[in-house]
Amino acid sequence: MPRKCGSCGVKNAILKRPKTGDALCKECFYWAFEEEIHHTVLQAKLFSPGETVAIGASGGKDSTVLAHTMKVLNERHNYGLKLILLSVDEGITGYRDDSLETVKRNQQQYDLPLTIVSYEELYGWTMDAIVKQIGLKNNCTFCGVFRRQALDRGAMMLGADKIVTGHNADDIAETVIMNVLRGDIARLRRCTAITTGTDGYLPRCKPFKYTYEKEIVMYAYFKKLDYFSTECIYSPNAYRGFARAYIKDLEKIRPSAIIDIIHSGESMQVKKEVRMPTQTTCTRCHYISSNEVCKACVMLEGLNKGRPRLGIGKIHKERRKWDEELAAQGKLQTVDGGGTDSGNVQVADGETESSAGNEQRTCSGVCSGVC
Amino acid sequence: MCSVEEDGDLQPLASEKRNKVKTCVKCGEPGVLITRIHDSFCKACFQVYVVHKFRAAIGKSKLIRDGEHVLVAFSGGANSAALLHLIQDGLSVRAHKKLRFIPTLLHVDECCVLDLPQSENQRLREKVSQLMTESGFPSYLTSLELGLNIDRNKKDNSSQDKTCPFWSTERDVTLTPPDVDVTDDLKVRLSSVLQGLSSTSSREDFIRNLRNQLIVCIARQMGFTKILTAECSTRLGVRILTDVSQGRGSQVALNTGFSDARNGDVMFVRPVRDLNAKELTLYNNMFGVDSVFIPCITTKGQPGASIERLAETFVTGLQADFASTVSNIVRTSEKLGLPDLNSTKCVLCQSPLDTDVGSASALRAxxxxxxxxxxxxTGSSSVSSPSTNGDKSCTSTQSAPGCCGQGDGSCQTRPPTRLETEEIMDHLCFGCRLSLRNFNGSTESLPVFVTTETEAARQRAKLREEIADFLLEDAEDS
Known part of the structure; x- marks a missing residue:
């Protein structure tokens, strides 16, 4: 005998909610899914009427469902928001070009304006070109740092007040575990916030913070939403993969574990004595940064100067190596030509990561004025 | 989703580096073992290293006073045995600077939660008590099921009455508690509680909390204020991930810090937390320290048998490839702050309640x-109506004992038990709620302290309600 829906009790249930374990019919599931997101939006006071909200759209399931739900809720509950789709083109052939096609279809399906910003125009580098330089290791570092800025820049160009992203509960739980494993206390504190960046640039929020990835997939599946589901062709990050696998295994043992981890993240407090990185703005691009020069600028500098490892790992290590090389070259020149000493060689002491000495080096112009 | 990986240095260790014969990093003699990532030590320097880590942890904290009597929780396992050996060594005449505290040992017998043959139980008990007696320190035994009847507020140490939950190894060589009938009843009750819990993870969590409360209670009755446990960094790393995965994020600092002061007058201290499992095992191996293998409920189980087991598999697996995993995790926990220990506490684990959260939170979601x-x-009207939640009949107490099980409110019965699981839930922390969720045993079988303290808290809340009109806004409830 088919089971009845636990909510309406009339129709036959067609699915078991991963989040609560209850059997629901299709309509009740849609309704519960949407209302929960509405609940999150209300309780966390994510938006105020009249705001322009940029939806970070990659064409994947999370952002497609996000765009759909935001539109539905905006109309149903009169948020009074102006919604726009914002995509970042990382320049990955065989992956992003295909997924952008999906976003373009979404643009028509949901009747929302779409803007695409590309790494190429912002930084002068596509991911394909970056991978050629750096190889398949650490390439995700570049992509992640650049994407964060690219979204912000795109949204600012469009005059948006906020950015919403499709990060779901699984993503956040995974990040909590990652940050525990890496001992990154600053990120551990930040990563469970539903809205980030309130004090600096555009606030970003995650309406799917309490939404299970599985439920997003179910929603997209039953609603037959048009989304793109291929993994990035450049291998995903190995260390995060461990955290991901752990979360998936946990979910099998106790499905509520994902929310439980988020609760843990929310209720952790950081010792007062622990020094936190202070947020300032980058002296080159004026984007929010915890160092004098932001990561993106350092990475870009590395790329443009043919030292792509500059932005990865311990900055001062690579920086010192480079300075030593330069100094050695300088000495050679001194021996050869006598005269002009290494006036342009700044011997950084290795401790002050990207300190005053480095400011004189600027981008060679390819980055179209970002740096 | 790609990620931002800051630290490009995380690469698995190259295997050829591991097996090279090296000289001791301290004295230059041939090394006999490698610890940390690739530091080689000779036997003598390794001992100095381990002893230093142990003593430095105690010394730095300045918690243990001269001549203080401390209780050492001794399971008989490798870590406990190493701790016991380190203490013995530190108290011996040949020690460079003698340790100043006076230890007493306590072993909690947990055979009742395992399905082992009687002869095996007996063998384990005899072995443990042999190790304890050989140490020459005063030694006591207790049994996990006795935790169900303890009174947490009892402070006297008139240990001669029948309800005393512990007994000396000297007094009773047959290793049976004073009142066998009572413990047999309690054993049955404990197994019914464990059966009533919904998963192995819940059982494991419950057993751990019960054990801790039993040890604290005994320490209190015997007049100790410090309990030394032998949790090593590997154990703590697993604990941290388990806690985070079970919604106990706010308790990580308590559960894994050097000291845990949540129980007020009795404090847990973890003096070997700077050493990892490998170091302690090597220590045991090198200095002929004898230990017992005590199985737990997930022994021989799958990696997915429980959350703790999964976390263990995960951490030890990562540790094999990334040697800094455990220390990274433990360092994270060291940066976490303690919750406010003066706030209302969970009636089971005694950690401050973490359920008073804002409206935009995981719990409310x-x-x-x-x-x-x-x-x-599906109608839009019922979204906003709070009545669906306010009804305290069968609907909200999904699996309360005595309910018809429909869970839809159709039967309209109220279970006859005095306290419903749901009512206890309000006085539990998030983590303990998870453990007791869907508990389908009788609430009367739960530890006495849980039910009595819930009653007391409810009583207090009722009183508070009566005088609510006369209370000023900022009056704090102690």
Whole structure:
């Protein structure tokens, strides 16, 4: 005998909610899914009427469902928001070009304006070109740092007040575990916030913070939403993969574990004595940064100067190596030509990561004025 | 989703580096073992290293006073045995600077939760008590099921009455508690509680909390204020991940710090937390320290048998490839702050309640989801009506004992038990709620302290309600 829906009790249930374990019919599931997101939006006071909200759209399931739900809720509950789709083109052939096609279809399906910003125009580098330089290791570092800025820049160009992203509960739980494993206390504190960046640039929020990835997939599946589901062709990050696998295994043992981890993240407090990185703005691009020069600028500098490892790992290590090389070259020149000493060689002491000495080096112009 | 990986240095260790014969990093003699990432030590320097880590941890904290009597929780396992050996060594005449505290040992017998043959139980008990007696320190035994009847507030140490939950190894060589009938009843009760819990993870969590409370209670009755446990960094790393995965994020600092002061007058101290499992095992191996293998409920189980087991598999697996995993995790926990120990506490684990959270939080989000998918309806009207949640009859007490099990409110019965699981839930922390969720045993079988303290808290809340009109806004409830 088919089971009845636990909510309406009339129709036959067609699915078991991963989040609560209850059997629901299709309509009740849609309704519960949407209302929960509405609940999150209300309780966390994510938006105020009249705001322009940029939806970070990659064409994947999370952002497609996000765009759909935001539109539905905006109309149903009169948020009074102006919604726009914002995509970042990382320049990955065989992956992003295909997924952008999906976003373009979404643009028509949901009747929302779409803007695409590309790494190429912002930084002068596509991911394909970056991978050629750096190889398949650490390439995700570049992509992640650049994407964060690219979204912000795109949204600012469009005059948006906020950015919403499709990060779901699984993503956040995974990040909590990652940050525990890496001992990154600053990120551990930040990563469970539903809205980030309130004090600096555009606030970003995650309406799917309490939404299970599985439920997003179910929603997209039953609603037959048009989304793109291929993994990035450049291998995903190995260390995060461990955290991901752990979360998936946990979910099998106790499905509520994902929310439980988020609760843990929310209720952790950081010792007062622990020094936190202070947020300032980058002296080159004026984007929010915890160092004098932001990561993106350092990475870009590395790329443009043919030292792509500059932005990865311990900055001062690579920086010192480079300075030593330069100094050695300088000495050679001194021996050869006598005269002009290494006036342009700044011997950084290795401790002050990207300190005053480095400011004189600027981008060679390819980055179209970002740096 | 790609990620931002800051630290490009995380690469698995190259295997050829591991097996090279090296000289001791301290004295230059041939090394006999490698610890940390690739530091080689000779036997003598390794001992100095381990002893230093142990003593430095105690010394730095300045918690243990001269001549203080401390209780050492001794399971008989490798870590406990190493701790015991380190203490013995530090108290011996040949020690460079003698340790100043006076230890007493306590072993909690947990055979009742395992399905082992009687002869095996007996063998384990005899072995443990042999190790304890050989140490020459005063030694006591207790049994986990006795935790069900303890009174947490009892402070006297008139240990001669029948309800005393511990007994000396000297007094009773047959290793049986003073009152066998009582413990047999309690054993039955404990197994019924464990059966009533919904998963192995819950059982494991419950057993751990019960054990801790039993040890604290005994320490209190014997007049100790410090309990030394032998949790090593590997154990703590697993604990941290388990805690985070079970919604105990706010308790990580308590559960894994050097000291845990949540129980007020009795404090847990973890003097070997700077050493990892490998170091302690090597220490045991090198200095002929004898230990017992005590199985737990997930022994021989799958990696997915429980959350703790999974976390263990995960951490030890990562540790094999990334040697800094455990120390990274433990360092994270060291940066976490303690919750306010003066606030209302969980009636089971005694950690400050973490359930008073804002409206935009994981806890409220789950409550809302449950409300929607159980008592809601597709109509828009019922979203806003709070009545669906306020009904305390069968609907909200899903699996309370005595309910017809429909869970839809149709039977309208109220279970006859005095306290419902649901009522206890309000006085539990998030983590303990998870453990007791869907508990389908009788609430009367739960530890006495849980039920009595819940009653007391409810009573207090009732009183507070009566005088609510006369209370000023900022009057704090102690």
């Amino acid at each position: 789950v409550e809302f989801s449950l409300k929607l998918s159980r008592a809601g309806g």
